[in-house]
Amino acid sequence: MMQQEKTDLRTVMVQSFIDAVENGVNVVVVVSDSTSTSKITPFAERYPERLINVGIAEQNLVGVAAGLSLGGYVAVTANAACFLLARANEQVKNDVCYSQTNVKLVGLNAGVSYGPLASTHHAIDDISVMRSLGNIIILAPADPVETQRIFEFALEHVGPVYIRMDNAKFPTLYDEDYQFALGKASVLREGNDITIFALGSVVHEAYEAARELEGMSIDAEAVNVSSIRPVDKDKIIESVRKTKKVITVEEHTLHGGLGSLVCEIIAEEGLDAKVVRLGITQGQFSKAGPRAKIRAHYKIDKNGIVETARKLMT
Amino acid sequence: MSNEFNLEPYQIAEKAKEIRRKIIKMNSHAGQGHTGADLSETDILACLFFRILNINRNNLNNPDRDRFILSKGHGIGGLYCTLAEAGYIDESLLMTYLQFDGLPGHPVRQKTPCIELNTGALGHGLSVGVGLTLSAKLSARDFRTFVLTGDGELQEGSNWEAAMSAAHFKLDNLIVIVDRNTLQLADRTEKIMALEPLAQKFKAFGFDVHETNGNDPAELVRTIEGMDLKNGRPNVVIAGTTKGKGISFIEDKAIWHHKVPSGQEVTIAIEELE
Numbered sequence: 001m002m003q004q005e006k007t008d009l010r011t012v013m014v015q016s017f018i019d020a021v022e023n024g025v026n027v028v029v030v031v032s033d034s035t036s037t038s039k040i041t042p043f044a045e046r047y048p049e050r051l052i053n054v055g056i057a058e059q060n061l062v063g064v065a066a067g068l069s070l071g072g073y074v075a076v077t078a079n080a081a082c083f084l085l086a087r088a089n090e091q092v093k094n095d096v097c098y099s100q101t102n103v104k105l106v107g108l109n110a111g112v113s114y115g116p117l118a119s120t121h122h123a124i125d126d127i128s129v130m131r132s133l134g135n136i137i138i139l140a141p142a143d144p145v146e147t148q149r150i151f152e153f154a155l156e157h158v159g160p161v162y163i164r165m166d167n168a169k170f171p172t173l174y175d176e177d178y179q180f181a182l183g184k185a186s187v188l189r190e191g192n193d194i195t196i197f198a199l200g201s202v203v204h205e206a207y208e209a210a211r212e213l214e215g216m217s218i219d220a221e222a223v224n225v226s227s228i229r230p231v232d233k234d235k236i237i238e239s240v241r242k243t244k245k246v247i248t249v250e251e252h253t254l255h256g257g258l259g260s261l262v263c264e265i266i267a268e269e270g271l272d273a274k275v276v277r278l279g280i281t282q283g284q285f286s287k288a289g290p291r292a293k294i295r296a297h298y299k300i301d302k303n304g305i306v307e308t309a310r311k312l313m314t
Numbered sequence: 315m316s317n318e319f320n321l322e323p324y325q326i327a328e329k330a331k332e333i334r335r336k337i338i339k340m341n342s343h344a345g346q347g348h349t350g351a352d353l354s355e356t357d358i359l360a361c362l363f364f365r366i367l368n369i370n371r372n373n374l375n376n377p378d379r380d381r382f383i384l385s386k387g388h389g390i391g392g393l394y395c396t397l398a399e400a401g402y403i404d405e406s407l408l409m410t411y412l413q414f415d416g417l418p419g420h421p422v423r424q425k426t427p428c429i430e431l432n433t434g435a436l437g438h439g440l441s442v443g444v445g446l447t448l449s450a451k452l453s454a455r456d457f458r459t460f461v462l463t464g465d466g467e468l469q470e471g472s473n474w475e476a477a478m479s480a481a482h483f484k485l486d487n488l489i490v491i492v493d494r495n496t497l498q499l500a501d502r503t504e505k506i507m508a509l510e511p512l513a514q515k516f517k518a519f520g521f522d523v524h525e526t527n528g529n530d531p532a533e534l535v536r537t538i539e540g541m542d543l544k545n546g547r548p549n550v551v552i553a554g555t556t557k558g559k560g561i562s563f564i565e566d567k568a569i570w571h572h573k574v575p576s577g578q579e580v581t582i583a584i585e586e587l588e
Contacts, residue, residue: 028452055478059437060441060472063438063441063476064441064442064444064479065445066445067441067444068445068448068449068452071449072377091472094432094433094434094438095432095442
């Protein structure tokens with residue numbers, strides 16, 4: 001099932017824009033000098049008139065996208081998540097979410113993708129920020145196949161969508177038969193001892209950890225929660241009821257992200273479970289440096305998850 | 315497609331008077347509202363809805379309709395009363411203004427026709443107007459986009475991001491109207507954060523600047539209809555207005571930004587509008 005060839009998820013995203021236009025979807029992409037961030041060149045060469053660059057002006061980026069959507073286009077914004085959600089937060093709130101315009105907000109290079117460039121460039125709060133707003137679907141693809149499926153869905157769907165994206169290259173977790181379904185989590189490995197919930201690119205870490213735990217006689221279930229809103233409450237409840245031990249993994253603050261979401265469900269359903277949330281420490285800015293070291297520091301890499309799982313099992 | 319009323323300026327002035335009467339009644343009934351702003355923009359709205367905008371009740375969602383964005387969303391009272399006067403919303407709705415689940419205190423497109431964008435936070439309309447105008451250019455349609463901003467609102471930096479892009483993209487089918495009543499919430503714009511020289515600022519950003527009397531339908535109509543919408547430059551009308559226009563004791567007083575007439579004031583105001 002797993003291939004070792006790695007693909008930049010943004011390349012898949014850009015191809016999905018091209019495919020959508022070819023299939024008659026009226027896509028325009030709006031960037032804020034973020035042509036290299038978005039790897040948009042293949043689209044720009046093919047459809048130069050469908051790429052709008054507003055310069056370094058994120059508020060205008062989102063407002064213009066909302067206007068384009070009101071004029072009948074499927075407007076996609078493509079820039080770094082850190083600037084999109086902080087600088088243009090009020091435009092995201094009012095012009096997109098509250099006004100329910102047909103805008104797809106792509107938060108590129110989210111989490112600590114920018115590693116050593118530090119906290120101005122890290123977006124460790126995008127999920128919690130988006131969860132605090134109404135009317136918007138929130139998605140985070142984990143691999144190239146899912147990225148293609150999620151963009152195909154988002155560009156066809158009428159209404160606001162936020163998509164959390166990574167800037168690295170990843171192998172496939174899914175084969176070509178994979179179908180993304182809104183509001184459905186997907187189980188990458190079934191297990192009975194412990195559940196690892198993850199989203200976005202750390203799903204790879206979770207899946208690899210689950211496989212390594214096999215050799216330690218720990219039967220871990222790895223679940224990809226790529227649809228954050230709507231979330232697959234039934235699947236989460238079912239898995240927690242089964243294993244009663246939960247690890248959540250996210251390259252995101254522990255405030256308001258996947259860990260919070262899972263704990264809300266566990267608490268509201270009165271489920272009996274031990275939970276460890278792995279992510280960026282609450283109330284702090286993220287550490288800076290090589291991304292692998294940041295992940296290791298917060299135990300959101302394979303080794304950290306394995307270590308956490310072993311402790312939980314004792 | 316053209317405006318279904320297509321009134322002459324003297325008829326627009328009569329409509330404006332009736333809209334002002336509605337504003338006084340609606341705001342006093344609601345007990346809240348932005349009376350100063352509503353009355354300031356009334357003549358501009360009357361010109362747009364009774365002459366300029368090519369909208370028609372048979373299809374208010376026609377994709378080729380001119381678009382109007384009330385960027386100064388707090389002026390929603392003036393817009394509701396204009397829409398009621400034009401018959402685009404039922405007049406009885408005005409008595410639900412600011413009530414639970416009634417007409418909201420800022421524009422909500424899901425609730426009221428002729429509203430393109432949910433505004434209220436300032437400095438949003440111009441960017442969205444740029445996007446709408448771009449969509450017309452990209453799809454070779456010739457609708458125009460009108461954005462009505464307040465003057466204090468221009469202190470928001472996002473307007474100037476949008477203005478820069480309007481000129482860069484050569485959006486000559488964009489018409490920004492500034493309700494230049496020189497008052498903002500707290501005091502005179504020039505005292506709080508000076509906007510002048512406003513015409514020169516817009517000119518420097520690449521706009522065709524048109525200065526006119528924003529409380530005179532004849533001048534407004536002449537200005538807007540006389541614009542060159544094919545020259546590659548966006549347009550701004552700096553419409554000189556009086557906040558609270560039409561009611562002597564409300565005119566040009568900062569305190570009436572969100573004050574409403576009550577008791578005897580309502581009677582006097584209505585009399586002044588006879």
